[in-house]
Amino acid sequence: MSQKKATIVNLAASNVSVSQFSVEAGSLVLEQFFVEEIAPGLTGDDEWLNAAIAALASLVNTHELKGRVTVIAPAFLLLQKPLKVPQVERARQAQIVAFEAQNAIPYPLNEVIWDSQLMASDGVEAEVLLFALRTEIATKIANMVTSTGLRPMSIQAAPLLDSQAFRLAGGSAAEEVLIINVGARSTTLSFVGPSGVNIQSATNIGGNLLTQGVSDNTGQPFAVSEAIKVGYFSGVVQLAESDPQVAILQANSQTFIRRLAQDINRRLINVRRGANGRQPARILVTGRGSQVPGLSEQLCETLRLPVEVFDPSSVITPGAGINPEQLERAKYQITEVIGEAARLTLPQPIGVNLIPRDIASQQAFDARKPRLVVAALLAAAAPFCVWLAFASSEGWNNSQAQTIRDRQLELSARRSTIEESRKKAAELSAKTKEMEQVVLNRSNWPAFLGDLQSRVGTLKNTWIEEMHVKYETLPAAAAVDGQPAPAPVVVTKVVVSVRFLFAEVPFDVKQYRSQAEKAHIGRLLDVVRKSPYVTAVPENEIIVTDQTMKAADNKTEIRMTPKATLTLVIQKDKAL
Numbered sequence: 001m002s003q004k005k006a007t008i009v010n011l012a013a014s015n016v017s018v019s020q021f022s023v024e025a026g027s028l029v030l031e032q033f034f035v036e037e038i039a040p041g042l043t044g045d046d047e048w049l050n051a052a053i054a055a056l057a058s059l060v061n062t063h064e065l066k067g068r069v070t071v072i073a074p075a076f077l078l079l080q081k082p083l084k085v086p087q088v089e090r091a092r093q094a095q096i097v098a099f100e101a102q103n104a105i106p107y108p109l110n111e112v113i114w115d116s117q118l119m120a121s122d123g124v125e126a127e128v129l130l131f132a133l134r135t136e137i138a139t140k141i142a143n144m145v146t147s148t149g150l151r152p153m154s155i156q157a158a159p160l161l162d163s164q165a166f167r168l169a170g171g172s173a174a175e176e177v178l179i180i181n182v183g184a185r186s187t188t189l190s191f192v193g194p195s196g197v198n199i200q201s202a203t204n205i206g207g208n209l210l211t212q213g214v215s216d217n218t219g220q221p222f223a224v225s226e227a228i229k230v231g232y233f234s235g236v237v238q239l240a241e242s243d244p245q246v247a248i249l250q251a252n253s254q255t256f257i258r259r260l261a262q263d264i265n266r267r268l269i270n271v272r273r274g275a276n277g278r279q280p281a282r283i284l285v286t287g288r289g290s291q292v293p294g295l296s297e298q299l300c301e302t303l304r305l306p307v308e309v310f311d312p313s314s315v316i317t318p319g320a321g322i323n324p325e326q327l328e329r330a331k332y333q334i335t336e337v338i339g340e341a342a343r344l345t346l347p348q349p350i351g352v353n354l355i356p357r358d359i360a361s362q363q364a365f366d367a368r369k370p371r372l373v374v375a376a377l378l379a380a381a382a383p384f385c386v387w388l389a390f391a392s393s394e395g396w397n398n399s400q401a402q403t404i405r406d407r408q409l410e411l412s413a414r415r416s417t418i419e420e421s422r423k424k425a426a427e428l429s430a431k432t433k434e435m436e437q438v439v440l441n442r443s444n445w446p447a448f449l450g451d452l453q454s455r456v457g458t459l460k461n462t463w464i465e466e467m468h469v470k471y472e473t474l475p476a477a478a479a480v481d482g483q484p485a486p487a488p489v490v491v492t493k494v495v496v497s498v499r500f501l502f503a504e505v506p507f508d509v510k511q512y513r514s515q516a517e518k519a520h521i522g523r524l525l526d527v528v529r530k531s532p533y534v535t536a537v538p539e540n541e542i543i544v545t546d547q548t549m550k551a552a553d554n555k556t557e558i559r560m561t562p563k564a565t566l567t568l569v570i571q572k573d574k575a576l
Helices: 047-064 090-104 136-146 158-168 207-218 224-235 245-274 297-305 324-329 335-344 356-408 409-441 444-456 515-529
Strands: 004-011 015-024 029-039 067-073 081-088 110-121 125-134 151-159 176-181 186-195 196-202 281-285 306-308 460-476 489-500 532-534 544-545 548-551 556-559 562-569
Touching: 004 047, 004 151, 004 186, 004 335, 015 047, 015 335, 029 047, 029 324, 029 335, 067 136, 067 158, 067 335, 067 409, 081 110, 081 196, 090 110, 090 125, 125 136, 125 151, 125 158, 125 196, 136 151, 136 356, 151 158, 151 196, 158 176, 158 186, 158 196, 158 335, 176 245, 176 515, 186 245, 207 224, 207 245, 224 245, 245 297, 245 532, 281 297, 306 544, 356 409, 444 460, 444 489, 444 515, 460 544, 515 562
Parallel strands: 004 067, 067 151, 176 281, 281 306
Antiparallel strands: 004 015, 015 029, 081 125, 110 125, 110 196, 176 186, 186 196, 460 489, 489 562, 532 562, 544 562, 548 556
């Protein structure tokens, strides 16, 4: 049985992380965890997304990551709408949700990718949470993640995952709990209890709101104010009490805490007044924004509920390659990641998928490619067995044919002559077809042959007897550092055999080694080298032969005309 594994890419507002989980003995094991910070203060979606993908590409290249991944989209990119629909059969309910989505989403449905999750039901009505992501953003996320070498299989909504991490951490379904995840650009409230899950997101309240206040009051750039805020509240940066920045930091933190507490209190009152009258028994806080000193105390005082830190990392097992100190520093950043990984072990996990359907189909097809290739290879190999059978029968047929030939000795001479003639005819036919195919399929061939014939035709008593083409692959040049090796160079060569007839050479001279022959070959080289198709005629590949043959009496020698064999190197841009 294959081991369950999941690789999760979390695109958070202030950082990007890649985590790989596996399951051992029913428990989640964190095999790998890499995180990289994003420059603070990127409020534009495109600007933030470009920075996030650049950070992801850096992680992929540094740690040689690959494979299928789930991408977590942050709350500030999502449109989130709660719906109440009748509790009917699933197919009918899906139609109702699709109809309600047209009214709930303030964009044409063809401009968004949307999905829904059933959150609670009382048997009469069902509470459905609708998530939508603009098609432009969803496509850009999928394509940009793909460009890093990873294969995104789904895009998950971050607000759904806190409650799932709570279930993994052993949270009781009979207890009403409010989970508050304070991020950089948004805060998510998850009401978890016996009546189901209710999720609300405040996309305009997060740690960046405090940073912006510090920046406005100190006149410092946003990035500098973020560094001062993080350093001061984490204790890394020590400031004197008389430093005016201390008063600004404390005043803005109090303003941020009061505003966040008021917003949470307003939402809590609305939930209490709802049909189910939900009343949380305690509050769990997580997210890096929850580390602001005094936040837990203010929430406890304002909401009159006990406040605890939510740390689901305590229920996962760090793998051998995980640095415990790094995991401790990141425990406020991986709540959503653990919630997504929890679907490896939890029964009936919740979630949506906001990846564009065409990209999802392509990714699924790419995942099946290896199996399709194996199937194709098996199909291609199937005829091999048939070929073996034919090969075996061919040997038997040859032996039987030889037996027949042995028994028909009186016909052997004629049969040999016929077979020889047939062989020559087949060779001539093959050559003819080859030349015909070359002429039809190579646009340069007719022009080259015409040019060559016209040039050879200028020489008296000279004709082309034989021609064939060969292709030589030259060694590729050495690769330059950091660059791929250049492709090898293929050189086209045409080997031409030309015969001459010299009427001025006496008949009784058996060999042609006259000055006239050398002059004639020189003229032949001159006209051939001037061809626009020929780049060179190597001297060391010129072969001149004087041939004779025996007459019928096997004594008299009959002189044949001399033959010169030339190798023509064809121009690259006029390759045949």
